[in-house]
Amino acid sequence: MLLSIDLFLVIEKLVLIIVVVMASLVIAMYATFAERKVAAIMQDRIGPNRAGPFGILQPLADGLKLFFKEEIIPSFSSKFLFILGPSLAMLTAMMTSAVIPWGDTVTLFGREIHLQIADINIGILYVFGVVSMGVYGIMIGSWASNNKFSLMGGLRAASQIISYELAMGIALIALLMVTGTLSLRTMVIDQTDGTWNFFKQPLGFLIFLICVFAECNRTPFDLAEAENELIGGYHTEYSSMKLGFYLFAEYINMFISSAVMVSLFFGGYDIPILNDAHAVEKIGQNWMAVAHIFMFLGKAFFFVFLFMWVRWTIPRFRYDQLMNLGWKVLLPLALINMLITGAVILFLQ
Amino acid sequence: MSVTQILFWLLSVLAVCSAVMVVASKSPVHSILFLIITFFAISGHYILLNAQFLAIVNIIVYAGAIMVLFLFVVMLMNLNADSEPPQKNKYILFGGTIAGASLLLVLVAALKQTVTTVQMVETNTGNVGLIENLGKILFTDYVFPFEISSVLFLSAMIGAVVISKKEA
Numbered sequence: 001m002l003l004s005i006d007l008f009l010v011i012e013k014l015v016l017i018i019v020v021v022m023a024s025l026v027i028a029m030y031a032t033f034a035e036r037k038v039a040a041i042m043q044d045r046i047g048p049n050r051a052g053p054f055g056i057l058q059p060l061a062d063g064l065k066l067f068f069k070e071e072i073i074p075s076f077s078s079k080f081l082f083i084l085g086p087s088l089a090m091l092t093a094m095m096t097s098a099v100i101p102w103g104d105t106v107t108l109f110g111r112e113i114h115l116q117i118a119d120i121n122i123g124i125l126y127v128f129g130v131v132s133m134g135v136y137g138i139m140i141g142s143w144a145s146n147n148k149f150s151l152m153g154g155l156r157a158a159s160q161i162i163s164y165e166l167a168m169g170i171a172l173i174a175l176l177m178v179t180g181t182l183s184l185r186t187m188v189i190d191q192t193d194g195t196w197n198f199f200k201q202p203l204g205f206l207i208f209l210i211c212v213f214a215e216c217n218r219t220p221f222d223l224a225e226a227e228n229e230l231i232g233g234y235h236t237e238y239s240s241m242k243l244g245f246y247l248f249a250e251y252i253n254m255f256i257s258s259a260v261m262v263s264l265f266f267g268g269y270d271i272p273i274l275n276d277a278h279a280v281e282k283i284g285q286n287w288m289a290v291a292h293i294f295m296f297l298g299k300a301f302f303f304v305f306l307f308m309w310v311r312w313t314i315p316r317f318r319y320d321q322l323m324n325l326g327w328k329v330l331l332p333l334a335l336i337n338m339l340i341t342g343a344v345i346l347f348l349q
Numbered sequence: 350m351s352v353t354q355i356l357f358w359l360l361s362v363l364a365v366c367s368a369v370m371v372v373a374s375k376s377p378v379h380s381i382l383f384l385i386i387t388f389f390a391i392s393g394h395y396i397l398l399n400a401q402f403l404a405i406v407n408i409i410v411y412a413g414a415i416m417v418l419f420l421f422v423v424m425l426m427n428l429n430a431d432s433e434p435p436q437k438n439k440y441i442l443f444g445g446t447i448a449g450a451s452l453l454l455v456l457v458a459a460l461k462q463t464v465t466t467v468q469m470v471e472t473n474t475g476n477v478g479l480i481e482n483l484g485k486i487l488f489t490d491y492v493f494p495f496e497i498s499s500v501l502f503l504s505a506m507i508g509a510v511v512i513s514k515k516e517a
Contacts, residue, residue, distance in 0.1 A: 081382075121479060125405040132413025136385070139417070143378060143424050151424060162417060182480060 008111065016117050020097050028251040029059040031304055035251075038308040066244035074237050077146040085141025086238065086245035092134040093252040099123045100259050101185045103269050103292040107285060115289060116185055123184040124172060127260055128165075131215060134253075135161050138224070138234050141246070145237035153233030157224030160322060161215055167330035168211035171204045174334070174341040175264060188268030192276065198265040203337045205265045207330055212261065214326070216253045219311040223319055258303035262296060269296040356397060364390035377423045381416060388412040402480040 033048070033056070040047025051057040073082055103115035120126060135158045142154020178200050179187050191197055198205050214221040225233035235246045262268060269292035271279075280288045317325070367386040374380050388411045395404035476482055487495050 081378075120401060122401045122405050125402070125409065129405050129408045129413060132409050132417075135413075135417050136420075139420055139424070140382070143420075155421065155425070158417065158421070162414070 012111065012113055013117060016113075016115070017098075020102070020117060021094055024094065024097055024252055024255060027255050028248060029063070031251045031255060032062065032248075033059045034304070035308050035311075038305070039312050042309075042312040063244070066241050069240040071240040071242070072237075074146050077237070078144045081140050081144035083242070085137055085144055086242045086249070087137075088140060089134070089137030089249040090245050090252070092130055092137060093249040093256065095130045095133075096127050096256045096260065099126050099184050100256070100263055101188050101268055102259075102296055103289045105285065106289040114185070115293065119183060119185045121183050123187075124176065124182050124264070128169060128172070131168075132165060134215070137246075137249070141238070142234035145234075147237050150234055150236045153224060153236065156319070157217060157234055160217075160221065160223065160326075163323060163326040164211040164214035164221075164330070167207055167326060167334045168215065170331070170334035170338055171201075171207040171211065172264075174204045174338040175201050175208075177338070177341050177345060184263050184268075188263050188270065191267040192270040196265065196267040196270075201265070201337075201341070203333070204341075205261075207334050207337065208261065208265070210325075210330060212257045213307070213310065214322075216257060216307070217250060218254065218307055220314045220317045221322060222311075222316060223322060254304055254307050255300065258300040258307070259296070261303055262299040266299055269293065271295045353397060356393070360390045360393040360397070364394070378420070381419050381423060384419075385412050385416050388416070399476070399479070402483050 036058070037047045037055075039045075048055040048058040051061045073079055098117040099120060101114070101116040101119070106113050106115065138157045138161075139154050142150045142157075145151070175197060176182060179190060179197065181187055181190070187197070213219075217224045223233075225235065235243055238246060270276075271291065276288070279291075283291075364387050367383040367390065370383040371380045371387065374383060388407060392404040392407045392412075395401075395407060
């Protein structure tokens with residue numbers, strides 16, 4: 001029986017899930033702080049520095065402020081769906097973390113524990129499935145607001161996400177043709193032994209990166225909540241912590257998609273130049289796993305920083321420019337990339 | 350009861366109840382949301398049969414793409430009970446009931462006749478649904494129907510482009 005319950009396995013996975021979820025939440029919390037600091041540095045300001053030393057308690061203050069704000073649910077709106085919207089946004093943001101390999105194996109209490117919640121053999125497709133679910137949080141929330149402007153903002157956001165999913169999927173197909181596996185763990189192990197996938201698929205990575213920016217609704221594609229043109233986009237009617245959930249989901253998405261990009265293209269927890277087998281002999285497997293986790297987080301944080309760097313450097317696209325880029329540039333480019341990859345693989349065989 | 354059985358019953362109850370709610374709920378938007386839940390329950394069944402690829406593709410294509418378009422259309426048209434004239438004609442309701450009941454009868458009869466009821470379903474153990482095996486079978490044994498269906502998809506895509514171009 002595959003599903004016969006092993007109590008220790010359940011406890012192990014439960015602990016892993018709680019740790020990963022808590023870590024993502026804390027990291028996303030401090031990503032909001034980092035964003036404000038990065039913006040401040042780029043604009044030659046000091047940034048938040050009042051709450052705690054160097055302002056490091058600022059995210060807590062922001063969270064408390066959101067909790068204490070008055071909660072408004074518009075009349076005539078479906079109350080259940082109105083609450084379901086931000087909850088779905090949060091849920092889909094968190095769910096992707098299940099297939100990411102955060103590090104290699106550790107041995108605790110005589111058990112070999114993989115630092116990954118679930119190693120399923122459809123890993124990438126699972127990520128893709130969850131991403132395609134992300135639209136519902138926005139659409140349901142915008143419709144339940146019972147506000148025309150919210151609905152228009154929601155449609156804008158949803159059509160943007162759908163359009164960029166296509167190019168993203170095809171860029172991934174080219175990557176799958178190179179790696180020959182869908183499991184993220186196998187992919188990372190292959191990259192540890194060989195070269196990083198980035199060097200095999202540079203164009204694929206570029207397309208994927210641009211699509212991730214669009215999927216996360218980040219500048220230059222943050223048309224979904226272009227506050228100076230569109231009121232507030234799909235979350236116009238939201239207030240208090242429900243608004244907080246929508247905004248916070250964006251930061252979780254940023255961190256998780258950085259983690260996905262790192263494991264797909266940049267060797268995951270692989271430490272470059274270092275020979276893992278030697279290092280394991282020297283410091284032991286568990287410490288090696290810790291080093292791996294820090295390496296992984298370091299790479300992921302770089303991409304989170306990239307998100308912020310781009311946001312405070314590049315102005316917003318116009319909506320028709322956005323659609324043209326998605327359908328007339330990225331999609332053909334991804335198709336050509338896939339064809340070339342296929343031809344090269346066939347030639348090398 | 351084993352875990353598989355418990356999951357099976359949970360998913361089945363969820364699938365049937367939400368499928369009934371698709372028909373029963375007054376608001377079209379709620380109907381679509383229930384339909385999405387039904388798709389998720391069916392994907393759960395696929396996973397119980399170890400057909401992971403089918404499960405995730407069901408979610409990506411049906412729940413993730415087609416249902417979003419349904420939702421788009423329904424939200425934009427703002428359909429609700431007021432804009433829909435109530436069904437007055439009793440004969441149509443009567444005829445619909447008879448047609449539905451006959452379809453159910455045919456389905457039950459067909460299921461009773463099939464040989465597959467004798468073969469037990471391979472829960473958890475079957476490997477056909479895993480992506481490597483499925484891919485190999487699709488590109489060797491079933492390559493002709495596979496290619497035919499891809500041509501069908503292509504023609505549907507071109508058709509959609511042609512229809513949308515005519516409007517402009």
